[in-house]
Amino acid sequence: MQIFLDIATEAALAAGVVLQNYLGKLEDTITEKGRPGDLVTAADKASEQVILEVLRRHFPQHSILAEESGKLGNQDHDFLWAIDPLDGTTNYAHQYPCFAVSIGLLIQGVPKVGVIYDPFRDELFRAGAGLGATRNRRPIHVSQTA
Numbered sequence: 001m002q003i004f005l006d007i008a009t010e011a012a013l014a015a016g017v018v019l020q021n022y023l024g025k026l027e028d029t030i031t032e033k034g035r036p037g038d039l040v041t042a043a044d045k046a047s048e049q050v051i052l053e054v055l056r057r058h059f060p061q062h063s064i065l066a067e068e069s070g071k072l073g074n075q076d077h078d079f080l081w082a083i084d085p086l087d088g089t090t091n092y093a094h095q096y097p098c099f100a101v102s103i104g105l106l107i108q109g110v111p112k113v114g115v116i117y118d119p120f121r122d123e124l125f126r127a128g129a130g131l132g133a134t135r136n137r138r139p140i141h142v143s144q145t146a
Contacts, residue, residue, distance in 0.1 A: 001112060001128040008081075008103045008115040009126060011054035015047040015085055015101040016119030022046065023120075024095060041093055044068055047085035047101060055081055080106045087116075097121070 022043035048068045055064060062079040064072040081103065086092055088099030097120040105113040116125040125140075127133035133140050 001131055004105050004113045005115070005126055005128040005131060007054065007058045008105060008113055009117075009124065011051040011083075012101045012103050012115045012117035012124070014050045014054060016117045018047045018050050019043055019086060019092070019099070019101070019119050023092070041086070041089060043092065044086040044089055048083065051083050051085055051101070051103065055083075078108045080109075082106065 022041070045068055048066050052064065052066065052069070052072070055062065056073075059079065059081075061074055061077055062081055063075050063077045064081045064083065066072060067084045083104075084102040086099060087102045091097075092099040099118070099120065101115075101117045101119070103115045104111055112129045114125075114127050117123070123136060125133070125135050126137075
């Protein structure tokens with residue numbers, strides 16, 4: 001699992017750089033998709049492209065389900081990457097600092113790896129089956145109180 005977690009991290013961090021570069025420069029790049037209020041920006045698309053490049057370079061045979069591009073690659077493969085290149089597009093478009101890059105790997109339909117990167121706060125959350133979970137590479141645990 002470690003290699004998958006490391007590659008997902010590489011992709012999320014690269015996408016975070018893209019999002020930081022676009023922040024505050026979106027005036028003419030916001031459009032609606034599907035239903036009213038469901039926004040997509042040039043930053044969504046550029047972030048997704050960077051993630052796809054990283055995943056395809058390392059795992060060209062894997063399936064990918066991307067928010068903007070849909071299903072890609074070998075759809076019969078046991079490994080499926082699910083990516084949201086900009087989770088919180090509306091917040092991002094309004095420069096509200098509550099958005100992230102989300103990447104997950106399912107193996108035979110079971111979640112095995114997850115990475116969430118908040119480039120605004122530079123917070124990186126990672127988890128992998130059998131590997132535990134971290135925030136900025138330090139172990140985190142569930143609370144013992146309700």
